Amino acid sequence: MPGTSGDAGGPGADGAADTTPDGDGDQDSGAPGALRRTLTFRDLVVYGLLFIAPMAPVGIFGTLQAVSHGAVTAVYLVATVAMAFTAFSYAQMVRVAPGAGSVYTYARVGLGEGAGFVAGWMAMLDYLLIPAVAYLFSGIALHALVPSVHQWVWTALAVAVTTLLNLWGVRTAARVGFAVLAMEIVVLAVFVVSAVVELVVHGAPRGWAEPLTGEGGFSVQAVLAAVSVAVLSYLGFDAIASFAEEAGGGRGGRARGGPDRVARAMLTCLAVAGVLFAVQTYLAALLMPMSAAELAARPGEQGAAFYATVDASVGRWLHDLVAVSKAVGAAFAALAGQAAAGRLLFAMARDRRLPGAMSKVDTGSGVPRRALLGAALVTLVAAVWAARRDDGLDQLSSVVNVGALTAFGLLHASVIGWFWIRGTAAARSVPRHLVVPLLGLAVVVAVIAEASAAARAVGGAWLVVGLVVLAAQYRGRARAGGERG
Numbered sequence: 001m002p003g004t005s006g007d008a009g010g011p012g013a014d015g016a017a018d019t020t021p022d023g024d025g026d027q028d029s030g031a032p033g034a035l036r037r038t039l040t041f042r043d044l045v046v047y048g049l050l051f052i053a054p055m056a057p058v059g060i061f062g063t064l065q066a067v068s069h070g071a072v073t074a075v076y077l078v079a080t081v082a083m084a085f086t087a088f089s090y091a092q093m094v095r096v097a098p099g100a101g102s103v104y105t106y107a108r109v110g111l112g113e114g115a116g117f118v119a120g121w122m123a124m125l126d127y128l129l130i131p132a133v134a135y136l137f138s139g140i141a142l143h144a145l146v147p148s149v150h151q152w153v154w155t156a157l158a159v160a161v162t163t164l165l166n167l168w169g170v171r172t173a174a175r176v177g178f179a180v181l182a183m184e185i186v187v188l189a190v191f192v193v194s195a196v197v198e199l200v201v202h203g204a205p206r207g208w209a210e211p212l213t214g215e216g217g218f219s220v221q222a223v224l225a226a227v228s229v230a231v232l233s234y235l236g237f238d239a240i241a242s243f244a245e246e247a248g249g250g251r252g253g254r255a256r257g258g259p260d261r262v263a264r265a266m267l268t269c270l271a272v273a274g275v276l277f278a279v280q281t282y283l284a285a286l287l288m289p290m291s292a293a294e295l296a297a298r299p300g301e302q303g304a305a306f307y308a309t310v311d312a313s314v315g316r317w318l319h320d321l322v323a324v325s326k327a328v329g330a331a332f333a334a335l336a337g338q339a340a341a342g343r344l345l346f347a348m349a350r351d352r353r354l355p356g357a358m359s360k361v362d363t364g365s366g367v368p369r370r371a372l373l374g375a376a377l378v379t380l381v382a383a384v385w386a387a388r389r390d391d392g393l394d395q396l397s398s399v400v401n402v403g404a405l406t407a408f409g410l411l412h413a414s415v416i417g418w419f420w421i422r423g424t425a426a427a428r429s430v431p432r433h434l435v436v437p438l439l440g441l442a443v444v445v446a447v448i449a450e451a452s453a454a455a456r457a458v459g460g461a462w463l464v465v466g467l468v469v470l471a472a473q474y475r476g477r478a479r480a481g482g483e484r485g
Contacts, residue, residue, distance in 0.1 A: 036170075036366035039246045041261050043174040047243060048269035050177045051130075051236030051336035053329050054184045054276050058322065059137075060229060061284055062295055062305025068226035070206075070292035071214035073282040075223055079230040080274030083237075085440030086408050087270045089415045090241050091263035092432065096418055098259040101347030102241040102340070103407045103414075108351075110414030110422065114470060119410040120348050121466035125403030125459070127344055128375060130235060131337035132382035133396050134330045135159050139387050141327030152387035159383060162335035163376040166342065169365040170246055173335060180332040187325040188280060194314045195283040204286040211285035215292050228450035231443070233277060235404050236333070237269045239340035242347075287313040338379060342372035353473070402451055402459030409444040412437035 057064070057076065065072045090106075099105035101116075103123050108116025139155030146154075165173045206215075214222070240262060247258040247265075288295075288305070289312045295302060311319040346368035349358035358371040386392030419433035448456070 037246055037258060038171050038366070039174065039243055041265055042178070043171070044240050044243060044247060044262060044265035045269050045272070046174055046178045046181055047336045047339065048237045048240040048265060049272065050181055050329075050332050051239045051340070052234060052269070052273050053134075053236075053326075053333045054181070054188050054273070055280065055322070055326060055329065056233040056273075057230075057277050057281050058306045058326060059303065060233065061281060062302030064226045064230055064281075065285060065288065065292050065305065066296035066299075066302055067222060067229065068292070069214040069216070069219050069222045070210055070285065071212060071218060071223050072226070072285050073211035073278050074214070074218070075226040075230045076233075076274065076277040076281055077212075078223060079227045079234065080270065080277070082227060082443045083231055083234045083270060084267075085436050085443060086411065087237065087266050088432070089412050089437050089440055090238060090266050092415050093411065093418070094241050094244055094262045094266075095259045096423075098244040098247075098262070099347060101344055101351075102238060102244075103411045104344060104347055106414045106418075107407075107410045110416075110418035111410065115410060115413075117348075117353055117470050117473075118463070118466055119407050119414075120344060120353065121469070122403045122410075122459070122463065123407035124341070124344060124348075125462050126235065126400060126407065127239075127337060127341035128378050129382060129396065129400040129403075131334035131341065131375075132379045132386065133400055134334035134337065135379065135383040136386050136392065136396060137330035138327050138334070139383070141323055141330065145324070145327070150387075152384050155383050155387040156380065158331040158334065159376060159380045162331055162338060163372070165335060166339050166372050166376075167362075167365060167367065167369060170243070170339070170367055173339060177332055177335060180328060184325050184329045185276075187321055188276065191310065191314075191318060191322065192279060192283060194318055195287060198313050199283070199286060205289070206286060206291075208286070211282045224446075225450070228447045231447055232401050234270065234273060235401065236337065237266060237273065238404075238408075239336055240266045240269060242340040242343040245343075284309050289313070334379070338372065338375050341375035341379070342368050345371040345374055399455050399458040402448060402455045403462065405444050405448050405451070406459060406463070409441055409448075412441040412444065 057072075061072065064075050068075045093106035093110065097105045097109040101108070101120060104116055104120025106116075107119035111119075135155050135158050136151075138158045139151040139153075142154040142158075143149065143151035165176055207213075244259060244262050247261050284306055288309050290298075295305060301308065307319050307322065310322060345354060345358050346361075348354045349356055349371065358368065358374055360370055361367065362369040382396065386396040415433055415437040419428050451459075
């Protein structure tokens, strides 16, 4: 069948491409190549929100406040709309190709084998390095709490614990992840309540509309410049798509409704994240002890601006509570990212684009054990390497974005490719399958243009390596075909 032969597949009776092994995609046997359909709608949303992290703006709040001239909440509202184009394109393609490979599968179906490999290759850079950054955040935070233990030890311990949870099984990891996500949301709720009480009792140091309009008037250019950074807070919601083969469709866990469940989960995750980001940045901006102009003049204080605001306005106890929440939450954001990376490696191995050993599924736990271990090993090496360097965080965080953004661009192209070139005319819709992906593609190009030179250089180098690997695979297949002929 298409999922195992390496062919991109074609439309079935319902207009969807067949991308699952043995055609029906409804296996629960745990046999090689088959994943179990056990994830509920809640599980999918949990994985997405874990990877994003409910308090993701904390680390870049000061930067966005300075760049946007104080309109940080408007930045997140615009960023949510901008990322909605990508979420909508994911929702279209997950119904067409409900496979475990996420954007790799979609580009393979919508654009062809070569584009599919490139999309998967570029997404691999993101899925392997974003968890490494998250593990490093966790190690740094835990080292600050227990300085006698070096941060690389904490980092390695976080990798080990979350890897064991992922190997235990996708439902077990989802249950533990739900508990951690609930903790993060409780901490966020404590901040919101404390901030509201502070504002009611003592009033706001600045105008109530300022987080939306900025200081001294709204600047479209400043807000758009900040949006190019803010959209990076949302990287991770797309990980939900990598669990498409494990999403049950209803009673009995049948496959039919699984793609709709994944699509709804992605859109829900983005909407919830957008609301949480807007609320917390609005309150923090109102309580901010210094102006955006002062913050812009002190770049060294931008990274800790959120914590400084909490410390000054509410108290040290909330500062420490938020720090602990971020330490634990970062590790479990990495758990979700590692799980998504494992599914991507699994799907590419199943299509013989990576070593076939990673296409095996453990019969006991129902997870792609070897693919998960491969992802964990790469992430461990990258995270520990960064943890042992003074500039490790800067080095690692500067290169994690271009891979995902390139994959997003190929996702939007896949929607156009499937519905306007490879699919049936009856299923086409100009707004859904042309206008939205073109707008999404424009957003992706604009964000990549604003990325650092180092990020573009690493992304370009990774792309060149991928193209070399792809060319070698094509030569190998052509040689094997000639020998058989």
